[in-house]
Amino acid sequence: MFKKQQFAVSTALFLLCSLLYSQNIDYSVMLGFNGLYIEDAWTPLVVRLKNKGPSISGELQVITDNSGTATEQIREYIKPVDLQSGSDKILSFVIPIGHHNRDLMLKLTSSGEEIINDSIPLKQRGKRGDFIVVVSPYPDLSLSPEHPVLKQRIVTYPHPDNLPVSAMAYDGVSIISIHREYFDRLSNEQFESIAGWVSSGGVLAVWGGRSPSPLKRDYLPVRINGLRRISGSDLLVNTIDVLPENRLLLADGFEAGSLRRSGEGSIFFFPYDYSAEPLRDWPGLDEIWEIINRSVPExxxxxxxxxxxxxxxxxxxxxxxxxxxxxxxxxxxxxxxxxxxxxxxxxxxxxxxxxxxxxxxxxxxxxxxxxxxxxxxxxxxxNGSFRKESFAIDINLIYQKGISDRSLFYKDLLIGSTGKTGSDLFLPRLPDALLKREANENISLTYRPELYIENLPLGQWSSRIFRFETRSASLCDFYRTPFRDEIVTVFNKSDMSIRDSFLIAGDKKIEIGTVFPGTEISIDLNEQKGETEKGESGDLGSIVSDLYLKPLMENQEIIFCGFLSDPYYPPRFSNTTWKMKSLSMVLSSLPAKGVFND
Amino acid sequence: MINPLFEEQMKAGFMNFFMFRLHLAGLAVLTFLVFLFYPSQPVSYFLARSVKPEMFNIALYTILAFISYLTIKSAISNIQNTTIISMDDWFLYTGISTGTYLKGRFSYGLFYSVFLTLLFLPILLVAGSVSALSPANLSVIILFIFFITVDLYLTGLFFFVIFKKQHWLQSLLVWFAVVLIVFLSPNLFPDTHLLRLFMILQDSERLWETVEKPLYLWIVLTMALVAAISAIVAFYSRRIHDRQR
Known part of the structure; x- marks a missing residue:
């Protein structure tokens, strides 16, 4: 009898303790925009933690698993948590959610002990297609449901305080429509991230409101002087100074607002307050939305x-x-x-x-x-040996143009080529990928970075992607003269000239210059005095080649490198700016044969 | 002196016009599909979408389907042109020993597995190279195709020695078992699911780590099947010889 009672009491105590213990930390989770998220895109996740018990320091871990398909796609995002007793904290993540994603896992661990281990159900709230985020006190866009804007995109109405503070979190958003009162209320981080998102192709529409104090006025395409009421009505209009090229005219010549480009995106400003009765059903609104919709980059x-x-x-x-x-x-x-x-x-x-x-x-x-x-x-x-020794690597340096100085969308993104490239030239076997997002993002790639981009001026490009593509066709022959190992010959077989070419032998760099099509140049390696020092020039080509050749030179080969005068560029990427920054590199290698030994 | 079981199986597998047509049909279908799904876009198309051409997968699954049909068929039916000889009949009327019987069946299983793997190998190689598979990964996949062929044969043989002669229920059971294994294994044994394994093997960087577990599983499964088949055959043959005596 006594044992039974003891057992019951201890069980009750245990349950009570565990109940009390688990209630020490309250948390709530906000995924996406009002719980809606876009599949296969970066999604904001806000976790609010409230500590009722003793202070805790540990780490919060969010695990997203999209391994429904063949490849393993598990990502872990970890942030340190330091919660004093009675304090609350908001932690925001930007995580990818895929089409096959399982429920998200949320874990809070402190000194090896799991305090929270819960899953965030996705509940099939994932959407395909882009969002229009409307941050406004008015619940609709005053559009008919058949309007093309609404057909292509999903409208969501988050609270301004819930807007994410990372540009990446707006990945799946195509338009942000924000009322100016709320625009002024945005925190600096929110504003910076929206500006970054605009520069990478987002469309921001700011609608006039009652607030006469524009804090972020410089960002808008107009200068706002004040607010006045049209006599005899409730209609409020911002008085503005607008540059003539920024004017936005409707088909009937009515000046509806103003437009400015920022990077790849656009910023609209409309001085009218559409909450007032006469404008709510105004037919011109459809046309305005059509213009906004059209400015979303394809x-x-x-x-x-x-x-x-x-x-x-x-x-x-x-x-x-x-x-x-x-x-x-x-x-x-x-x-x-x-x-x-x-x-x-x-x-x-x-x-x-x-x-x-x-x-x-x-x-x-x-x-x-x-x-x-x-x-x-x-x-x-x-077997690659049936091919010629020389081959070409086409590098397309792709970046997003016109980045605003306020914020960068991707700080840098570098993807390198590795492994055997179908020739005798070997690149380091391990994948080289360096991915740095904004400082508050924790992205772990399993790859070890081997190429470094410290030499590159980071401020200029927001996103840099090196695409390497090997060609099997031989562009030039690179060979030693028989019985005279120190003389190497480059023969340009292609119909394009190879400019700015040079040889790297050991630690020496020998400039060759331009090799015209159908011509050959012989170089006596012993006579040439190569420069050992590589000058810091801002030329994109030399930076890329230096960067790329550094790991190659570890194999102690003689390398010939040059750039095709007309870079190879896949015709389907019809972006002229990208094309301008593309360059095709011709690389050939020879195994060293003791040229420099004597 | 060649093993009589091996000889009979050989006749059934290669002289039989039906089997010849089956092999030919397999090749024809495979060639047709590979032609049909040959990637028509340039490399940049696949790079931009970060996908690989589907050609290899299609070839692989076609081959697996054909191989499973052919091996199981050859394991559960030892048709010699017209008559069907059951296991009992072998022991009753020819007086062969258990060892001879087992050697004949196992050696033919191995021989036929090599034959089937080699038959589809050239086309698989072409498909693999077009789908950007590295030689190491492709070699491991081919090795695993061979392993699976052997195991399918042994599974068929296992059911055959239980039923002792070709029986409709036996065919049904074998096919049901195969379907069950293929379709249920992702839920029951996610690490050893065949199709998943083949997908992972295609771009696995650390091959040995990927292969280690399935390889041990294969060894255990093969040994268990061989042991079970040997035990059952030994038991039946002893009983039949006892009865004869």
């Missing part, structure tokens, strides 16, 4: 692929796998025909020999032959 194939958070690593992986032996259609068709016919003819031969007593011998013989065929195929397809 998705660029390349950029949208890069911006897909989960695909980023896959993208790098694909590059690492540089055995992307892209044979042309004819060759593969021929190979396929040969291999299929080899198998089929083997079967037919066996069939013809079916009356033989030693049929298994024939089958074994044909199996050996088939194995030999497969081996030949394997060697043909995967």
């Amino acid at each position: 998705d660029d194939v390349f950029r949208s692929a890069m911006d897909q958070p989960f695909l980023l690593e896959d993208y790098i992986t694909l590059f690492d796998n540089s055995e992307f032996a892209y044979l042309d259609r004819k060759n593969v068709a021929l190979l396929l025909f040969l291999s299929a016919s080899a198998s089929i003819s083997m079967l037919t031969m066996i069939r013809l020999r079916r009356d033989s007593r030693h049929i298994y011998r024939y089958i074994s013989l044909f199996m050996v032959m088939l194995a030999l065929t497969a081996l030949t195929l394997f060697l043909t397809l995967y």
Whole structure:
């Protein structure tokens, strides 16, 4: 009897303790915009923690798992938490949520002990398509439901205090429509992140309001002088000075507002207060929204692929796998025909020999032959030695133009090529990827950065992506003269000249200059006095080549490097600014043969 | 002196016109699909979308489907042109020993697995190289195709020695088992799911770590199947010989 009571009391105590203990920390979670989020995009997540118990220091961990498909796509985001007794704290994350995402996991650990371990259900609230974020006291856009703006995009109405403080969190948002009272109320971080988002292609529409004190007036395309009431009505109008090129005219010539470009995005300002009765059903509003909708930049194939958070690593992986032996259609068709016919003819031969007593011998013989065929195929397809020593690496330096100095969308993003590049030139095997987001973002890539971008002027580009693509066709021949190892010759076989070319042998850099098409240049390595010091020039090409060649030189090879006068650029990326910054690098290598030993 | 079981199986597998047509059909379908799904876009298309051409996957799954059908069929039916010889009949009328029987069946299973792997190998190589698979990953995938072929044969044989002759229920059971394994394994054994394993193997950087667990599982499974088949055959043959005596 006594034991039973003891057991009951201890159980009750245990339950009570655990209940009390678990209630020490209250937390609430806000995912996306009002709980809605866009699939395959970066999504804001705000966690509010309130500590009722003793003070705690530990770390908060958010785990997002999109491994529903083939590849493992688990990301962990960790932030340190220091909660004094009785304090609350807001921690904001920007996390990717994919199409196959499982429920998010939230863990708070303090000195090895799990205080919170909970899952955040996603409840199928993920949307496909972009958002229009409306931050306004008025609950609608005064548009008919059939309006194209509403057909393509989902409207969400978050509270201004809930707007995220990272530009990346607006990844899936195409338009932010904000009332000026709320625009003035934005915190500095919120404003900076919205400005960063605009510069990378967002569209911000600010509508006139009652507040006459514009704090962030410089950002708008107009100068606001004040607010006046139109006599005889409730209509409030901002009095503004607007530059003529910023004026936004409707089809009937009415000056509805003003427009300014910032980076790739646009900022609209409308001086009228649409809360007043006469303007609420004004038909011109449809036209205004059409203009706003039109100014949303169309998705660029390349950029949208890069911006897909989960695909980023896959993208790098694909590059690492540089055995992307892209044979042309004819060759593969021929190979396929040969291999299929080899198998089929083997079967037919066996069939013809079916009356033989030693049929298994024939089958074994044909199996050996088939194995030999497969081996030949394997060697043909995967051995790079049948190619020439020289090949080209096309580097497209892609960046987002016109970044405002207020904020950068991506601070830097560098993707390098690694592995075997289909030639004798070896790049470091481990993937080189360096990904730095804004300082408050915790993005862990499993890759070890091996290329460094400290040399690059970071302020100029918001996002830099190096695309490496190898060509199988040989652009130039690079060889030693027989019996005279110290003389190397470069022969330009392509129809483009190779400019700014140079040799790197050991720690020496020998300038060659331009190699015109169809010409060859011989260099005596012993006579040349190379520069050992590499000047800090701002030239993009030399920076990239220095950066890229540094890991190559560890293999102690002689390397010829130059730039094609007309860079290769995939025609589908029809962005002229990107094209201007593309450059095609010709790289050839020779193993060192003791040239510098004597 | 060649093993009589091996010889019979050989006749059934290669002289039979039906099996010849099946092999041919497999090759034809595979070639057609590879032609059909040959990537028509340039490399930059795939790079921009960060995907690989689907050609290899399509080829791989077609091959797996054909291989599973062919191996199980050859394991559960030892048709010799017209008559079906059951296991009991072998022991009753030919007087062969258990060892001879087992050697014949196992050696043929191995031989046929090598044959099937080699038959589809050239086309798989072409598909793999177009789909940007590295040689190491491709080699491991081919090795695993061979392993799976062996195991499928053993599974078929296991059911065969239980039923002792070809039976509709037996075919049904084997197919049901295979379907069950393929479709349920992602839920029951997520680490060893076949299709998932093949997908991971395609771009796995650390091959040994990926392969280690499935490889041990394969070894254990194969040994268990071989042991079970041997035990059952030994038991039946002893019983039949006892009865004869």
